[in-house]
Amino acid sequence: MRPSIARPAGPHRAGTERPWTLAAGQVAADLGTDPVAGLAPEEAASRLTQFGENVLVEQGRTPAWRLLAEQFASTVVVVLLVAAVVAAALGDLKDTVVILAILVLNGLLGFFQENRAEQAMDALKAMTAPMVRVRRGGRIRELPAAEVVPGDLVLLGPGDLLAADLRLTESWALRVDEAALTGESEPVTKQVDPLSEIDESMLADRRNMAFRGTVVTGGRGVGLVVATGMMTELGRLAELLQRHPAGPTPLQRRLAALGRAMAAGALVICAVVFAVGVARGEPVERMFLIAVSLAVAAIPEGLPAVVTVALALGARRMAARNALVRKLPAVETLGSTTVICSDKTGTLTQNRMQVERVWTPAGTYRVSGDGYAPVGAVVPEGAAMSARDTLLERLARVAAACNDATLQSAGDPGDSWTVTGDPTEAALLALAGKLGVEREALDRDWPRVAEVAFDATRRRMATLHQGPGQVWVAVKGAVEALVPLLAPADTALAGQVRAVANRWASDGYRILALAERDLPAVPSRAEAAESGLRLLGLVAIADPPRAETAAAVAACREAGVIPVMITGDDARTATAIARRVGILDEAGEVLTGAELGRLDEETLAERVTGVGVYARTSPEQKLRLVGAWKDRGAVVAMTGDGVNDAPALRQADIGVAMGVTGTDVAKEAADMVLADDNFATIVSAIREGRRIYDNIRRFVRYLLTTNSGEIWVMFLASALALPVPLLAVQILWINLVTDGLPAIALGLEPVERDAMRRPPRSPTESIFARGLWQHALWVGLTMAAVCLALLVGARAAGWPWQTMVFTTLALLQLGHALAVRSERESFFTLGARSNPFLLAAVLGAVAVQLAILYLPALQRLFDTHSLSPFQLALVLVTSTAAFVAVELEKWIIRRRSRRSRGSPA
DSSP states (O other): OOOOOOOOOSHHHHTTSSGGGSOHHHHHHHHTOBTTTBBOHHHHHHHHHHHOOSOOOOOOOOOHHHHHHHTTOSHHHHHHHHHHHHHHHTTOHHHHHHHHHHHHHHHHHHHHHHHGGGGHHHHHHHTSOSEEEEEETTEEEEEEGGGOOTTOEEEEOTTOBOOSEEEEEEEEEEEEEOHHHHOOSSOEEOOOSOOOSSOTTOGGGOTTEEOTTOEEEEEEEEEEEEEOGGGSHHHHHHHHHHHSOOOOOHHHHHHHHHHHHHHHHHHHHHHHHHHHHHHTTOOHHHHHHHHHHHHHHHSOTTHHHHHHHHHHHHHHHHHHTTEEESSTHHHHHGGGOOEEEEOSTTTTBOSSOEEEEEEETTEEEEEOOOTTOSOOOEEESSSOOSSOOHHHHHHHHHHHHSOOOEEEESSSTTSOEEEESOHHHHHHHHHHHHTTOOHHHHHHHSOEEEEEOOOTTTOEEEEEEEETTEEEEEEEEOHHHHGGGBOGGGGGGHHHHHHHHHHHHHTTOEEEEEEEEEESSOOSSGGGGSSSBEEEEEEEEEOOBOTTHHHHHHHHHHTTOEEEEEOSSOHHHHHHHHHHHTSOOTTOEEEEHHHHHTOOHHHHHHHGGGEEEEESOOHHHHHHHHHHHHHTTOOEEEEEOSGGGHHHHHHSSEEEEESSSOOHHHHHHOSEEETTOOTHHHHHHHHHHHHHHHHHHHHHHHHHHHHHHHHHHHHHHHHTTOOOOSOHHHHHHHHHHHTSHHHHHHTTOOOOTTTTTSOOOOTTOOTTTTTHHHHHHHHHHHHHHHHHHHHHHHHHHTSOHHHHHHHHHHHHHHHHHHHTTOSSSOHHHHOGGGOHHHHHHHHHHHHHHHHHHHOHHHHHHHTOOOOOHHHHHHHHHHTTHHHHHHHHHHHHHHHHHHHHTTOOO
16 A cells, blocks of 8 residues: 655745746745755754655555565466365375475566565665755755755756756756656756746746756756655656556466466366266266366466476576566567557667768768767768868867867777767767867867857857967857857858758757857957857757667567657657657657647547657656557557656556666666667567467467366266276376476477567457367367277277376377477478477487386386387377377468468468
8 A cells, every 4th residue: 555645735835836937036935045045954954854854755565475475376376276285185295296396486486576676666766866065054065865855955066966856046057967857858958037838747848947866967056945755756756656556467367367267177177077987886986086186187287387487588588688577477578569659768769969960051961970989970962072171170170169068988989988068069079079170189279268158048159269369269059049140251151051950950950050250369258259150060960769770660560569659859859760760651640748638538549549659748648648558458568768757667568678778767667678778679579578478378288288188088988988098196197297398398499480470469369369279179189089099999909908098198298299389380390409308308208108118116106017019009109190180280271371372382
């Protein structure tokens, strides 16, 4: 049960409702804070008592004992526990030990996997900054984030992780990276003026606010704390995360249905066989023993073991491909996924700003390279220009000089580069490096002597550099901000510049203009240098898609999986990226968060299948979209990396977090983590998930068929007034053999060739669908017919008929294991070497069965007799019936499939 969250009351809360709409001075007055000196220390201590510590309230944790007990609460496990009790009552210690060992191992594995899910709130708490600088009583103090209270005056600088929600009162080119909270790919430039006409549902639009869990990337600022702990936007997300616990996966639902069916079937088997036997005059005690033995045999106690082994091995293979599984059932869930709701920033894209195109009055260029590494080429578009473009080199100098970011690499130039400062400025530094301009040399030859910082009103930045006998001015900014400042000689370029900028903007790029001028000396006002500028060119900056994303999206579509982009980023940028990676075609629909907010649930459910991109969305809207898809019967995978993604990751059928750029909150809320942040890794995970489900289905197909063979043998023998064909110990032995290594080896089958060319399974599809129960019925009857015919013939000849029936049924089931490896492909096409584990398991079981026939100690235990060479040969020949029958079935299926495609038979 989730604890109630204490909501602060009183004037300090009431006075700060919608603080972004109020002037900073009014917010300070409402909070009772001196806007210069901050809170008095005594008042801060009083408020700490009133409001409590600035921490996130943790949801009540499930006790370890209950978490462990829940592993044994499924129908399958309950039935198997009953089977273990029955086996113990029959004196069959071997089956009892095997069943209990399987259940304990399965329960412990599930416990250790699911215990990690309880760490989600710990990760939320860990996002609190350890120390915060505040001004109290006129003095700057550094104190733990937990001691920050509403009304505190917090000082901000580059690199600071915000510990509370703030209403900014001062901002000097303050920029904050809010990607983890809002999904915005670019840092937000902050202001202090009140806001009124904005979409208040979008945090990114509240530019005079700074939120807990975000990071200062540049500039300085001061802010008043208006919310702490669970009252912050991050705390609100924590509540959303707690309200949406993960539901059962499709695999868990299918296995639960299978368990219920097996339980019902076991009761019917007991009743029918017992009643028929007693009616024929068989001893009550003997028929009771046989009926209960059949009931035990009808329940595949190896199911939890095979499922656990298949999932664990699948998780291991996925880990080798950088997909780290936190919950075993999630391995299979991706295989039945029908929709992937993907975040954009850091998931489909590199989460690294990069200059991709450059324009100068002399021509247009493409820029190659990866991320922030200053390694790549700047090449002309179209025909090569006849003369060197000198403006390009000067543009590179401005890009490096009018810049406060830094790039660092621990090794060679091609290694991963770390950024300090604004990502956009880092991209400009990388461009300069690609054009041969070194920041260090430029600073040495032209040291910066003055600057005019960037702000949201001016939308430009200028730096002044002292050189030999002159001052060089470097300027960058928005096209609209620089064009009016151009020198008369460059004003003729204005129309061309705007045309290029508009064309690039429609492609989703962020456009910056770069310009320069020379002055004889530093002016008395640095702003005076921003006129009479000489235009050098434009740069187009984007967060480019990962190289593998387009191919991964195409593979998803081929597999019948619908990719959908859900992002907090701008609609134009999101659309451009979606088109580049193949998520959105020309007819695709784009909805913004504002438009989505105007749709009721019924309308959303109707339109959700036609929309490929959702832009400027809030965390609540991501939850709505995941829910809308699930309401339509889809199995939804949600990818993301930010705190804002965590609630949707939890609600989705499978949450996939990014391991490199992802926050701890996203990772702990997810079922699977991509260690390489590569969307293409999801394709490998889907492939592995389909393989695992196919293997589990093979196991169920095999076990139900062989168990039905045992049941039909016993039931039809009774109905036809034949002697009881098998003893209880023989039934349990066959069950142990078929539930043993051959069954587990079926869980190791390699992936089928068409696994990624067929549509996903319906989430409502039963595990018995697509002919599984029909197969189990007719092949089981075939086994029974062979065994009963042999019983009649051997009995008439005076041979040891019970031993022959016992051995034939066991070998029939082993032959069926070889044939059931695929529902379409022939065993001879697959080859024995493609699954050597199965071949070894079958041969080992055959050897043990022969030992039971000829070793005296085992003969006494199983009441068998030695067979003559002819009798053994007859048994071996008749035991191929199931293998031949299933191979014939698959040949007919392949023939029909070719005819339906119009191919020659």
